[in-house]
Amino acid sequence: EVQLVESGGGLVKPGGSLRLSCAASGFTFSSYSMNWVRQAPGKGLEWVSSISSSSSYIYYADSVKGRFTISRDNAKNSLYLQMNSLRAEDTAVYYCARESDGDYLDYWGQGTLVTVSS
């Protein structure tokens, strides 16, 4: 069974940093691209970043480019999102999601809440 479990969310002050993790199991992690998607309270889904299976290709939404860094450790079956210079508008539930060969997201974690507030 495919499982994705996010962790690392919490309360952080504006300008602060946070590192999210996503532990994957039930599939060959090193064979899949992975994504982070976020959802602000009461709002829609917003794609944040994606990373290819071997980390060769990395993409970011304009809203986080230069502040967030996606990475992965295939030996540990883990995906990460380093978030720096956090802003109030980064407050959201952050989901990690597996990307199929065809660029759709076929499995999602339950999400971790990040709150940026003073």
Add this chain to the structure above:
Amino acid sequence: SYVLTQPPSVSVAPGKTARITCGGNNIGSKSVHWYQQKPGQAPVLVIYYDSDRPSGIPERFSGSNSGNTATLTISRVEAGDEADYYCQVWDSSSDHLRVFGTGTKVTVL
């Protein structure tokens, strides 16, 4: 950047058909995927490649895509279909962005 527009809400009686549109410039040339999200839960893929269903998704869910509009159709709507629905495409022309639609709240009357 590429924009996907959905109606904010759709209301439908049980047993009837709900149609949720997703508008985008020449969206018919792209592959469209649809997700269902119930309150407090993670999104679930319900349609991929315009009209394919993942295993476990009822045949009542179907999709189409042509011109500037993609459509998710839910036939014989049930109370359990009440949720938010999002379309998504891959915008290869814009730094490989994954783009989500604005979302549609389906209410079962």
